[in-house]
Amino acid sequence: MIGNKTIAAKKNTRFRESLLDTFFPKVCVGCGKIDTFLCPKCHSKIVRIKSPLCLGCGRLSEKGRYCPRCKLKTKLNGVVIAAHYEEGPLKEAIHTYKYEFVYDLKNVLATFLADALKREGFNEKYILTYVPLHPKKENWRGFNQSKLLAEEVSNITGLELMENILKRKKNNPRQIELKRRKRFENVKDIFSVNEEIVDKISGKKIILADDIITTGATLGECAKVLKENGARQVWGLVLGKH
């Protein structure tokens, strides 16, 4: 039986979509063509990463794993980066998705993440989760962009999604506004795990989804608390490196 709730939810989604179309007409983020947020031509200009590197030193490294020297500085096992941030309209697509509340771009962006996971051989032994927003910021924005991406990647790949495992204790300033050294201080000890489901982490290989990465400070802090609570491996998964 399909409940009235499902029908109501569908009507609601359609209503919201029609509202969004009115206030945010569909325009390609790359070329301005109407009726699409990313036309096929601009989509094809986004360049996927074929040879993953160690994020710390830039040496070639399978799966984006940290090399023996760089891994001493982070709790992350590695970072999977889907595409080149500066090539094609990837930057514009991420920005529009994140700051202009464009839900349609979520599916396109999640496909890049899912493809990168498949390419690097991450299978169903890995569990997906995401970088949490502070509740105040999530309320203000109306959604957590990383959570929605993780949900969609889970739908595409079939990898299990673990929700609400991490909490952000402090509503810290945005990393993008800070210099490199300050970024590590800004996120230090701001995450904790949800005590009610902490036993779910033990022995797990976890993939943390986020939109972009710069220094890896935020993902590294998340990895730290996950490993303190028994996670076996923690990997980052992002669209691009800024």
Ligand SMILES: [Zn+2]
């Ligand atoms: Zn276009």
Ligand SMILES: [Zn+2]
């Ligand atoms: Zn390295």
